[in-house]
Amino acid sequence: VASRALSNVALNVPSCGRIYYLSLEFYMGRTLQNTMVNLGMQNVCDEAIYQLGLDLEELEEIEEDAGLGNGGLGRLAACFLDSMATLGLAAYGYGIRYEFGIFNQKILDGWQVEEADDWLRYGNPWEKARPEYMLPVHFYGRVEHTAEGVKWIDTQVVLAMPYDTPVPGYKNNTVNTMRLWSAKAPNDFNLQEFNVGDYIEAVLDRNLAENISRVLYPNDNFFEGKELRLKQEYFVVAATLQDIIRRFKSSNFGSRDPVRTCFETFPDKVAIQLNDTHPALSIPELMRILVDVEKMEWEKAWEVTKRTCAYTNHTVLPEALERWPVTMFEKLLPRHLEIIYTINQRHLDVRDLDRLRRMSVIEEGDCKRINMAHLCVIGSHAVNGVARIHSEIVKNSVFKDFYEMEPEKFQNKTNGITPRRWLLLCNPGLAGVIAEKIGEDFVTDLSQLKKLLDFVDDEVFIRDVAKVKQENKLKFSAYLEETYKVKINPSSMFDVHVKRIHEYKRQLLNCLHIITLYNRMRKDPSKSFVPRTVMIGGKAAPGYYMAKMIIKLITSIGDVINNDPYIGDRLKVIFLENYRVSFAEKGKTAKGVDSLKLPPLPAGGSVNRDRSPAAPAQREATPRTEPATACTSLLCRYNAREYYERIPELRQAIDQLSSGFFSPKDPGCFRDVVNMLMNHDRFKVFADYQAYMECQGRVDQLYRKPREWTKKVIKNIASSGKFSSDRTITEYAREIWGVEPSAVKIPPPNIPRE
Numbered sequence: 191v192a193s194r195a196l197s198n199v200a201l202n203v204p205s206c207g208r209i210y211y212l213s214l215e216f217y218m219g220r221t222l223q224n225t226m227v228n229l230g231m232q233n234v235c236d237e238a239i240y241q242l243g244l245d246l247e248e249l250e251e252i253e254e255d256a257g258l259g260n261g262g263l264g265r266l267a268a269c270f271l272d273s274m275a276t277l278g279l280a281a282y283g284y285g286i287r288y289e290f291g292i293f294n295q296k297i298l299d300g301w302q303v304e305e306a307d308d309w310l311r312y313g314n315p316w317e318k319a320r321p322e323y324m325l326p327v328h329f330y331g332r333v334e335h336t337a338e339g340v341k342w343i344d345t346q347v348v349l350a351m352p353y354d355t356p357v358p359g360y361k362n363n364t365v366n367t368m369r370l371w372s373a374k375a376p377n378d379f380n381l382q383e384f385n386v387g388d389y390i391e392a393v394l395d396r397n398l399a400e401n402i403s404r405v406l407y408p409n410d411n412f413f414e415g416k417e418l419r420l421k422q423e424y425f426v427v428a429a430t431l432q433d434i435i436r437r438f439k440s441s442n443f444g445s446r447d448p449v450r451t452c453f454e455t456f457p458d459k460v461a462i463q464l465n466d467t468h469p470a471l472s473i474p475e476l477m478r479i480l481v482d483v484e485k486m487e488w489e490k491a492w493e494v495t496k497r498t499c500a501y502t503n504h505t506v507l508p509e510a511l512e513r514w515p516v517t518m519f520e521k522l523l524p525r526h527l528e529i530i531y532t533i534n535q536r537h538l539d540v541r542d543l544d545r546l547r548r549m550s551v552i553e554e555g556d557c558k559r560i561n562m563a564h565l566c567v568i569g570s571h572a573v574n575g576v577a578r579i580h581s582e583i584v585k586n587s588v589f590k591d592f593y594e595m596e597p598e599k600f601q602n603k604t605n606g607i608t609p610r611r612w613l614l615l616c617n618p619g620l621a622g623v624i625a626e627k628i629g630e631d632f633v634t635d636l637s638q639l640k641k642l643l644d645f646v647d648d649e650v651f652i653r654d655v656a657k658v659k660q661e662n663k664l665k666f667s668a669y670l671e672e673t674y675k676v677k678i679n680p681s682s683m684f685d686v687h688v689k690r691i692h693e694y695k696r697q698l699l700n701c702l703h704i705i706t707l708y709n710r711m712r713k714d715p716s717k718s719f720v721p722r723t724v725m726i727g728g729k730a731a732p733g734y735y736m737a738k739m740i741i742k743l744i745t746s747i748g749d750v751i752n753n754d755p756y757i758g759d760r761l762k763v764i765f766l767e768n769y770r771v772s773f774a775e776k777g778k779t780a781k782g783v784d785s786l787k788l789p790p791l792p793a794g795g796s797v798n799r800d801r802s803p804a805a806p807a808q809r810e811a812t813p814r815t816e817p818a819t820a821c822t823s824l825l826c827r828y829n830a831r832e833y834y835e836r837i838p839e840l841r842q843a844i845d846q847l848s849s850g851f852f853s854p855k856d857p858g859c860f861r862d863v864v865n866m867l868m869n870h871d872r873f874k875v876f877a878d879y880q881a882y883m884e885c886q887g888r889v890d891q892l893y894r895k896p897r898e899w900t901k902k903v904i905k906n907i908a909s910s911g912k913f914s915s916d917r918t919i920t921e922y923a924r925e926i927w928g929v930e931p932s933a934v935k936i937p938p939p940n941i942p943r944e
C-alpha cells in the first residue's frame with residue numbers, strides 16, 4: 191500500500207503540507223490486531239489462522255507491547271498517528287527506538303519491583319531498518335566565529351539509524367510512517383584522537399554512544415535533568431530535522447533551482463508539532479541550520495522557524511517543567527546556547543524589567559537555567575493546552591505574560607482517543623450493539639454516537655448494552671480470580687482506577703474511600719451495601735518514594751479487606767499489576783472488561799474513574815459536583831488538620847493508617863503517608879474527601895437500579911463522541927497546521943489506475 195505522503199505527489203493531489211509529530215514517547219502497545227482492524231481483514235485472518243489449527247487470540251497474546259511511553263502523553267502520540275493516517279494527512283511520527291521501554295512492574299510483598307523491558311529480544315517484525323537514511327548527530331565541541339560565518343567544530347558524532355513502522359489508516363488504502371531513531375557509534379568512534387593504541391577499550395566504548403537510545407526515562411510529569419536525557423532530546427531533534435530538510439529539498443517544493451533552495455516556502459510545506467517541550471531543541475536547531483548552514487538572514491530564519499513550529503503544553507506542575515542548567519547545556523550544545531541567548535535578546539521585546547525577568551528563557555539564580563517552555567512559546571506560532579480547563583490555566587497563570595503579549599497564539603485542543611483501538615478492537619461486543627442501531631459510520635465519525643440518545647428508552651437496546659457489559663465483567667472476574675486468587679462477585683460494581691501512580695492523580699483519595707466503606711461495613715454488619723470490586727493499577731516512577739508507598743498502601747488495604755470473613759465478596763481491593771496499553775485494552779481476549787478509555791460509568795457519577803486521555807476532557811461535557819477545594823489560589827491556605835478533626839470517618843481512617851491497622855507486621859509503615867497528608871499535602875486530598883464520599887454514595891444508589899444505571903451508561907456513551915482523536919486532529923490540521931484533512935479516495939493497490 192502506497193505511503194500517503196508519496197501518493198499525494200503521485201496522485202497530483204493539491205496540498206500538501208507534511209506534518210511532523212515530534213515526540214520522545216510513542217506508547218503504541220501491540221500492532222497485530224490493530225493492523226488487521228484498520229485493514230479490515232480480521233475475519234479473514236481469523237479464519238485462515240483457524241484453518242492452520244492455530245488460535246488468533248493466543249497468537250495476539252504473544253506479541254510484546256511497544257511500551258515506548260509513560261502514560262497519557264505517549265499514548266496521545268500513538269492515537270494521533272492512527273487519526274492522522276485515517277484522515278489522510280501526510281503525517282510522520284518521529285521519535286526514539288528505545289531498546290528498553292517502560293519497565294515491567296512486579297509486585298513483591300505488596301511493593302513495586304521494576305524489571306527491564308527487553309521488548310526487542312525476539313526481534314520486532316513491524317519495523318524495517320533504513321540504513322540508507324542513517325544520519326550523523328553532533329555533540330560537544332566548540333564554536334568558531336569566522337568571516338564566512340559560524341562553525342560548530344571538534345564535535346563528537348553519533349549516528350542515527352532510522353527504523354520505520356507502518357501506520358495504516360482505517361480502511362482508506364493509506365499507510366503513514368513512524369520513524370524511530372536508534373543510536374549507532376561510528377566505526378572510528380574513539381579510535382582517532384582518544385584511546386590511540388587501545389583498540390579493545392575503544393570498541394567497548396561504543397556503548398557510550400549507543401546508550402543514547404538505550405532506555406526510556408520512566409518519569410511521568412517529572413523533570414529529572416540528567417545529561418543522557420538531554421542527549422536523547424537533541425538526538426531525535428537533530429536526526430529528524432535533517433530528514434525533514436532532505437525531504438523538503440528532494441521534493442520540488444523548495445525551488446526549481448536545486449542549488450538555491452527557497453526556504454521561504456518551508457512553513458507552507460512543513461509543520462512541526464512539539465509534543466511538550468521534550469523536542470523543544472527543534473527551535474534552536476532549525477535556526478542553526480537556516481542561519482549557519484543555509485546562510486539565511488537571522489530575521490528571515492526566525493520567521494520561518496516560528497511559522498513552522500507549534501507547541502503543545504501538557505502540564506502546569508512546576509516539577510514537570512524542563513529547566514536545563516546552562517552549564518550542562520553549554521558543554522553539550524555550545525552553539526545552541528548562543529542561539530538561545532540571541533533569541534532571548536532579539537525576540538523578547540519587553541520594557542518592564544520585572545516582566546522581562548519573568549518571561550526570560552534564561553532563569554537567573556544560584557544555578558542559571560534554560561526554561562524550555564518559554565523557548566517553545568517564543569519560537570512557535572501556536573501554543574495549545576490539551577483540555578478546555580487546562581488551556582484556560584495556561585493562559586491565566588503559567589504563561590500569563592506571554593498570553594497578554596500575543597493572545598492570538600494561544601489555543602485549546604481537547605485530547606481524544608482513537609475509536610479504532612479503544613472501541614472496535616477492545617470492545618467488539620459494544621461496537622456491534624452500537625452498529626446495530628446507528629450503522630458503522632461512527633468508527634470514523636464518533637460524533638454520530640449522539641444518535642444513541644434516540645434509543646435510551648429502547649428496551650431491547652438497554653438489555654443488549656447491559657448484556658455486553660455483563661459478559662465482559664464475567665470474563666474479567668474469571669481472570670481476576672485466576673490471577674489474584676481472590677473470589678470476585680461478578681455483579682458487584684467494578685470501580686477501576688488505572689493510570690500512573692502520582693499524588694495529583696488522587697489514588698490516596700480512593701484509598702480513603704475504600705477504608706471508609708470497609709469501616710461502615712464492619713460497624714453495621716446487617717446493613718445492605720452495594721458490593722464493589724475496586725481495582726487500582728499503574729506504575730510508580732522508580733525514584734518516586736511517595737508513589738511507591740501508595741502502591742504498598744493499596745496492596746496492604748487489600749490484604750486486610752480481602753481476607754476479612756465479615757466482608758465476604760461485598761468489597762474487594764485488587765492492585766492490577768503491570769498496567770500498560772495491552773492491559774488497558776483487555777477486550778475480546780480472555781480478560782474482558784469494558785474499555786477503560788470510554789465511559790461505562792454514568793455521567794455525574796464518574797468520580798474516580800476519570801478515564802483518559804479523555805479524562806480532563808470528559809469533565810467539559812459532564813456537569814459534576816464542584817470539588818470542595820474552592821480555594822485554588824495560593825493565598826488560600828489549606829489546613830488538613832481542620833478536616834481531620836471535623837470529619838469522624840476521615841479521622842478514623844487516618845488513625846488506622848497511623849496505628850498500623852493495615853500493616854500489622856510493620857505498624858509504622860505508613861507514617862510518611864500520614865505525615866504528608868496531614869502536614870504538606872500539595873494536592874489537598876482531605877478537602878475533597880466529603881464531596882467524594884457523597885458522590886460515591888449517589889453512584890451506589892444508582893447502581894441499585896440496573897435499568898436506570900444502563901440508561902445513564904447509554905447517555906454517557908452517546909455524549910462521548912467529542913473525545914475522538916479524529917476530531918482533535920481535524921482541529922490541529924485546520925487551526926494550527928493550515929491543512930485540510932482531505933477526503934481523497936486512494937484506490938486500492940491492486941486495482942490499476944486510469
Ligand SMILES: *Cc1c(COP(=O)(O)O)cnc(C)c1O
Binds near residue numbers: 787
Ligand atoms: C490512556 C493510558 C494512560 C493515560 O491515562 P490517564 O488516566 O490520562 O493518566 C496511561 N497508561 C496507559 C497504558 C493508557 O492506555
